[in-house]
Amino acid sequence: MKSLLNRPKGHRSTGRLTLHDVARAAGVSPSTVSRALRGERAVDPELVARVLAVSDQLGYVPDPAARALASKRSDHVTILIPLLSNTLFVDLLEAAQRTLRAAGYQTLMGVTHYNASEEEQLLREQLHHRPAGMLITGLDHSPATQKLMARSEVPCVHLMDLPEQADHEAYCVGFRQTDAGERMTQYLLSRQKKRIVFAAAQLDPRVMQRLLGWRKALKAANLYDPSLEWLNPSASSLALGGLMFEQIMKQSPAVDAIFFCNDDLAQGALMAAMRLGVSVPQEVAIAGFNDLTGSDQMWPPLTTVRTPRAQVGEAAANMLLQLIQGHKPERHQLDLGFEIIARQSA
Amino acid sequence: MKSLLNRPKGHRSTGRLTLHDVARAAGVSPSTVSRALRGERAVDPELVARVLAVSDQLGYVPDPAARALASKRSDHVTILIPLLSNTLFVDLLEAAQRTLRAAGYQTLMGVTHYNASEEEQLLREQLHHRPAGMLITGLDHSPATQKLMARSEVPCVHLMDLPEQADHEAYCVGFRQTDAGERMTQYLLSRQKKRIVFAAAQLDPRVMQRLLGWRKALKAANLYDPSLEWLNPSASSLALGGLMFEQIMKQSPAVDAIFFCNDDLAQGALMAAMRLGVSVPQEVAIAGFNDLTGSDQMWPPLTTVRTPRAQVGEAAANMLLQLIQGHKPERHQLDLGFEIIARQSA
DNA sequence: CTGTTAGCGCTTTCAG
DNA sequence: CTGAAAGCGCTAACAG
Numbered sequence: 001m002k003s004l005l006n007r008p009k010g011h012r013s014t015g016r017l018t019l020h021d022v023a024r025a026a027g028v029s030p031s032t033v034s035r036a037l038r039g040e041r042a043v044d045p046e047l048v049a050r051v052l053a054v055s056d057q058l059g060y061v062p063d064p065a066a067r068a069l070a071s072k073r074s075d076h077v078t079i080l081i082p083l084l085s086n087t088l089f090v091d092l093l094e095a096a097q098r099t100l101r102a103a104g105y106q107t108l109m110g111v112t113h114y115n116a117s118e119e120e121q122l123l124r125e126q127l128h129h130r131p132a133g134m135l136i137t138g139l140d141h142s143p144a145t146q147k148l149m150a151r152s153e154v155p156c157v158h159l160m161d162l163p164e165q166a167d168h169e170a171y172c173v174g175f176r177q178t179d180a181g182e183r184m185t186q187y188l189l190s191r192q193k194k195r196i197v198f199a200a201a202q203l204d205p206r207v208m209q210r211l212l213g214w215r216k217a218l219k220a221a222n223l224y225d226p227s228l229e230w231l232n233p234s235a236s237s238l239a240l241g242g243l244m245f246e247q248i249m250k251q252s253p254a255v256d257a258i259f260f261c262n263d264d265l266a267q268g269a270l271m272a273a274m275r276l277g278v279s280v281p282q283e284v285a286i287a288g289f290n291d292l293t294g295s296d297q298m299w300p301p302l303t304t305v306r307t308p309r310a311q312v313g314e315a316a317a318n319m320l321l322q323l324i325q326g327h328k329p330e331r332h333q334l335d336l337g338f339e340i341i342a343r344q345s346a
Numbered sequence: 347m348k349s350l351l352n353r354p355k356g357h358r359s360t361g362r363l364t365l366h367d368v369a370r371a372a373g374v375s376p377s378t379v380s381r382a383l384r385g386e387r388a389v390d391p392e393l394v395a396r397v398l399a400v401s402d403q404l405g406y407v408p409d410p411a412a413r414a415l416a417s418k419r420s421d422h423v424t425i426l427i428p429l430l431s432n433t434l435f436v437d438l439l440e441a442a443q444r445t446l447r448a449a450g451y452q453t454l455m456g457v458t459h460y461n462a463s464e465e466e467q468l469l470r471e472q473l474h475h476r477p478a479g480m481l482i483t484g485l486d487h488s489p490a491t492q493k494l495m496a497r498s499e500v501p502c503v504h505l506m507d508l509p510e511q512a513d514h515e516a517y518c519v520g521f522r523q524t525d526a527g528e529r530m531t532q533y534l535l536s537r538q539k540k541r542i543v544f545a546a547a548q549l550d551p552r553v554m555q556r557l558l559g560w561r562k563a564l565k566a567a568n569l570y571d572p573s574l575e576w577l578n579p580s581a582s583s584l585a586l587g588g589l590m591f592e593q594i595m596k597q598s599p600a601v602d603a604i605f606f607c608n609d610d611l612a613q614g615a616l617m618a619a620m621r622l623g624v625s626v627p628q629e630v631a632i633a634g635f636n637d638l639t640g641s642d643q644m645w646p647p648l649t650t651v652r653t654p655r656a657q658v659g660e661a662a663a664n665m666l667l668q669l670i671q672g673h674k675p676e677r678h679q680l681d682l683g684f685e686i687i688a689r690q691s692a
Numbered sequence: 693c694t695g696t697t698a699g700c701g702c703t704t705t706c707a708g
Numbered sequence: 709c710t711g712a713a714a715g716c717g718c719t720a721a722c723a724g
Binding site for chain 1: 696702
């Protein structure tokens with residue numbers, strides 16, 4: 001079969017099926033095969049058909065490394081997320097990954113830990129792989145990171161946030177965090193709550209936007225009081241939520257409601273309430289954010305705002321795919337909205 | 347500076363800094379630079395030093411694609427996990443990824459959804475990228491998958507499970523699932539529980555091993571009864587745990603304890619108990635598995651078995667790194683054990 | 693629309 | 709221990 005025998009000396013062939021083999025079998029030139037396989041136009045439909053047939057009859061698979069070397073663009077897409085411990089980002093990752101894979105791209109994930117220099121380092125490493133595109137969480141990046149991104153000329157879509165200015169040049173898919181914070185606060189106000197705490201951890205830019213929304217709603221109702229802000233820079237977790245709940249409940253005058261910036265905190269608060277014998281929502285109402293797994297199973301079920309993270313992941317991946325193919329989407333921003341989920345905790 | 351001006355026509359150079367640039371600057375040949383950079387021995391230490399200095403003074407970074415093409419081995423490591431919705435696997439992924447990245451490898455994740463043909467397909471795709479190594483969950487794979495793995499000759503470490511036979515040829519790091527199931531059941535027996543249900547979902551091979559351990563313990567105590575097995579093939583979730591709890595509580599004669607095969611089910615059961623006014627552990631004890639996030643925050647806190655998933659991810663990555671470098675570890679299996687965490691739910 | 697030719701940037705024989 | 713030369717498998721100029 002294969003005559004690896006009388007090769008010219010120094011030849012390192014791997015016996016792997018190459019483009020040339022397909023070309024020979026189809027009776028055309030390698031370039032034609034290359035073009036046909038990539039669906040590049042300006043190639044006779046009949047030849048395309050023949051090449052395709054021969055190619056998958058032979059079981060040919062292009063070598064990504066050779067392709068990347070020759071074209072200076074790999075089939076990798078980088079996705080940078082802050083954490084894997086918040087299921088929000090896992091959902092985002094999964095949706096993006098699935099969409100990208102279906103289009104033939106490999107997803108390379110990087111975890112930044114909400115740290116600007118880690119983000120920059122990760123980006124630098126990824127750029128060496130000449131990714132076809134990148135997905136990156138948020139719009140807040142260090143100048144160094146922004147410079148890297150700009151110089152790389154790799155198409156990029158930002159996730160989970162939208163700029164204030166509609167004419168911002170960045171591509172992004174997300175929703176208005178500030179509006180979401182405001183709307184949940186308004187909902188709480190509509191339930192006759194007067195002293196509504198905003199309890200937050202992590203304090204990343206999106207959390208701070210929710211804070212702004214909360215302030216806006218309370219100020220509009222003339223109910224704003226700085227002592228209602230509980231901002232904790234630690235990482236968000238169930239345990240921290242429980243702790244914050246305990247502390248907040250000791251405050252006087254008593255509060256009506258607590259709006260947590262993320263469901264894990266709110267779930268922890270619900271558990272703490274149980275433990276401490278505080279009845280929710282009678283003594284204090286509790287609301288969360290994101291509608292994470294389990295929030296509907298809590299007792300009482302958690303009132304929260306559902307954010308479209310899977311949709312964001314998918315839509316962003318699709319937008320990126322467009323950009324990679326050179327099709328500029330008409331709108332740079334995609335607002336996927338959010339929804340107040342009224343359950344029994346508030 | 348760079349004279350991209352009078353190049354021979356047809357030249358596609360990218361202006362990127364190459365090995366040759368470093369070679370020229372260091373006054374040695376490209377091959378020497380290549381060898382020095384990779385720490386290949388049989389190269390003058392003095393030259394190595396010079397090359398290293400020049401190289402990072404110039405800010406040289408090897409091109410992974412060129413390297414992969416020439417050497418037929420990339421710097422990618424594939425990791426195949428069943429799901430992203432079980433935090434167990436997310437923890438595994440994160441630990442492995444961190445370890446691998448520190449050693450200069452890129453992690454490519456694939457999600458199999460507990461599906462043999464998805465797993466095979468994923469593997470096939472990944473193999474085209476000529477990964478340096480692979481990490482794969484479990485020891486149970488279709489014949490086709492096993493064949494692919496064997497033929498690829500890519501080093502591989504299996505996660506979260508250990509073979510029965512100590513002389514099994516596969517590399518794996520995990521713990522004895524059967525023993526863990528047995529030990530938790532024994533713990534429950536030691537707490538005077540007689541009718542202990544085993545409630546499971548997903549029914550993957552590791553869950554079935556825990557079932558075996560449970561059976562073994564009950565049979566030894568002469569307390570085994572097939573009607574105590576509640577096996578549900580659906581995906582594991584808090585909601586399903588709640589549902590199963592409700593159903594089990596309707597059973598008569600009444601049960602003493604429920605041992606759930608995963609913490610998410612147990613957490614859901616705890617919430618359902620709250621909702622239904624069933625007191626835990628007085629009316630029925632509840633135990634889980636894995637000690638997932640939040641289990642210590644439940645009310646009552648969940649008794650469970652802590653599994654060393656982060657350690658498994660890290661140790662497996664390290665073992666793989668050894669294999670990639672050609673160092674065969676003396677033992678093929680690494681048993682990282684488990685721990686019964688006695689809290690208040692049982 | 694198709695083929696030829698020259699690389700992409702690195703590793704790897706093979707000589708020295 | 710070091711260097712020269714020949715590819716790895718593919719894409720992109722360029723000419724036809």
